[in-house]
Amino acid sequence: MNPASRARRPLSVAAAASALGLLLAGCTSAVSVASAPHAADPACASVVLALPEVLGDLELLDTTSQASAAWGSPEAAVVLRCGVDAPPPTTDRCVTVETPGGPSVDWVTVAGEPDADGATDWTFTTYGREPAVELLVPAAVTAGHSTSFVDQLGPAIALVEPTRSCL
Incomplete structure (x- = not known):
């Protein structure tokens, strides 16, 4: 040679x-995620780029759509979609989540029906921010985790200015 x-x-x-x-x-x-109607809003790019790599003890996964993120496992992922329609004033539970050392974010929280083991799907949608952000937490995750990790999203969500708040 x-x-x-x-x-x-x-x-x-x-x-x-x-x-x-x-x-x-x-x-x-990758986790299959339906694109939100307003996913192309430039604010969503800022939000997604600022999201944490780890949510609680769930690691970030790849997704199939713009302005989305997922953590956990592909079979049972916590899914975030930026650009969903902002909720109007509602009688659903609205909570203010304080971020340690950072901003507070208002979320409309809706529980799904409990599964056979009593675990529940949860949907969190930001209130008073446009574009709105939706976080879907499946029962498979809530069965073994608290949803308190929502506070870790505060710094990214705060990149969208609030226009109203929970009462």
Whole structure:
């Protein structure tokens, strides 16, 4: 083997290893998320870029749509969608969540029907901010986790200015 072909060999092995890594990374399944109606709002890009990598002990996952994020496992993911329709004044429970050392965010909270084990799906939608942000927490997550991790979203959500608040 001549010296020139030996010099190229490590590069081709490195290139092949790199291509294999990209191919295997493409095999990880992303969480399928329906795009919100106002996902293209520039404020949503700011929100998504500021989201935490970890929510409680749930790690960030890839998603299939713009202005969305997911944490946990693909089979039971906490899903965030920015750009949902803002809720009008409502009689649903509206709570103010204080972020430690940061902003407070108002959320309309709606519980789903309990499953056979008593765990419940929860939907949190920001109140008084446009575009609104929705957080879906499945029963599979609430069965083993508190939803107190919602406070960790405060700094990202606060990038959308509030125009009204819970009463």
